[in-house]
Amino acid sequence: MAWQMTQLLLLALVAAAWGAQVPRTPRARTDLLNVCMDAKHHKAEPGPEDSLHEQCSPWRKNACCSVNTSIEAHKDISYLYRFNWDHCGKMEPACKRHFIQDTCLYECSPNLGPWIREVNQRWRKERVLGVPLCKEDCQSWWEDCRTSYTCKSNWHKGWNWTSGYNQCPVKAACHRFDFYFPTPAALCNEIWSHSYKEIGSSETGMAWKITPLLCLLVCVAAVGAARPGTQLLNVCMNARYHKEKPGPEDKLHGQCSPWKKNACCFVNTSIEAHKDISSLYRFDWDHCGKMEPACKRHFIQDTCLYECSPNLGPWIREVWAPAPQTGASAEDSPLADPPPATCRDTPGILV
Known part of the structure; x- marks a missing residue:
């Protein structure tokens, strides 16, 4: 068709720019x-x-x-x-x-x-x-x-x-x-x-x-009834660093700035999202050597989307898992590793 459908995440990504202005x-x-x-x-x-x-x-x-x-x-x-x-x-x-x-x-x-x-x-x-x-x-x-x-x-x-x-x-x-x-x-x-x-x-x-x-407009039909309608387009997840309700954050940092008019993240969260081994999840993007900057930019954008978007409602699901405790093992981390794997170039990984 003339207008092709590409990414279901479009709602979450783009609505940030106009979500509070509809x-x-x-x-x-x-x-x-x-x-x-x-x-x-x-x-x-x-x-x-x-x-x-x-x-x-x-x-x-x-x-x-x-x-x-x-x-x-x-x-x-x-x-x-x-x-x-x-x-x-x-x-x-x-x-x-x-x-x-x-x-x-x-x-x-x-x-x-x-x-x-x-x-x-x-x-x-x-x-x-x-x-x-x-x-x-x-x-x-x-x-x-x-x-x-x-x-x-x-x-x-x-x-x-x-x-x-x-x-x-x-x-x-x-x-x-x-x-x-x-x-x-x-x-x-x-x-x-x-x-x-x-x-x-x-x-x-x-x-x-x-x-x-x-x-x-095209894709979300399949998930339109996923959550109560009152929570579809202006809601924050009940997760580790999310605000209780979305609202303006005029000074969001770098790649998180598109959500500044209506965000689920704080300014400090947006700053940490751009750091290596940040306070958010202590995750090391360079766990197999230096990650290319162009690649890392996508992961920063992914983090900003997850932390800041108030428009993920149709895809939010409840989960039941104990929160990590101080001194907990790596397996208790919210980003715990799967079983040991060998580092190799991304194109060789089967997904």
């Missing part, structure tokens, strides 16, 4: 991750749809769309909205694929809750607003569509519908996409009246490249 919604928080919009073709509740069509198929385990809706999403001037993608001549197939994916996301995802807003429209009672898209995805959409043609920069309204499908309004000239959408951000943000919002890669602040933010 606009308020009239919905109860229990509805954030497993809810369907009150709109024209959406099911009342999400559920399995094993035969969803092509680009809509990633939602088959838990979908807000029916099979028929997924089929129609792939058609030109379908019965869904009678929308003609080819209103200024034939749209390039690579471009149309993005719009099909956009339709599948809108119709099928049960995880748009944080961005659902009430609207007073004849054909729907709810819409999405400000769903974040990664800069790379907006760039790809724009690049694939820039040589196709359109006559409007806002596709939500202002069309001529007298023929039963959308046509360009009088005096609206057809130009290339990059005339009406001069930048990728303009395309993502404006085409559907700010249903989407481009966020730059720098906003994630991560050593791990995150692609794309839509992974949250």
Whole structure:
């Protein structure tokens, strides 16, 4: 598909940058991750749809769309909205694929809750607003569509519908996409009246490249009911160095800084996360000789995620293990070693 799913950890990594800034919604928080919009073709509740069509198929385990809706999403001037993608001549197939994916996301995802807003429209009672898209995805959409043609920069309204499908309004000239959408951000943000919002890669602040933010919307369906809804998106683990509740920590250190607006870690924890054999767990990254700095950076990022993110709720589980005591043996450590192994290059380790 045009927007590929890559890392389920996307929720935990990226939500830190905007988790405390998601606009308020009239919905109860229990509805954030497993809810369907009150709109024209959406099911009342999400559920399995094993035969969803092509680009809509990633939602088959838990979908807000029916099979028929997924089929129609792939058609030109379908019965869904009678929308003609080819209103200024034939749209390039690579471009149309993005719009099909956009339709599948809108119709099928049960995880748009944080961005659902009430609207007073004849054909729907709810819409999405400000769903974040990664800069790379907006760039790809724009690049694939820039040589196709359109006559409007806002596709939500202002069309001529007298023929039963959308046509360009009088005096609206057809130009290339990059005339009406001069930048990728303009395309993502404006085409559907700010249903989407481009966020730059720098906003994630991560050593791990995150692609794309839509992974949250697509993948989390499988774990949406993992914990009580009130604890899904703003909760700290009950673990060794975590705060009781997330909150601002303006001076978080280095790679932990993306969580500064809403963190489960203290400043001192973030500093220790960057040290060798730190006070956190006394773990030696160089246990088989000097670890390459580029490699160590990933482990620091891993530690920051674990200690600081307030958005790991869907994956938090209770464990039953005695806390390590003063003078305890190595086997009692929270990072106890497995049975003895021989140090060797990472590529040779079977996982």
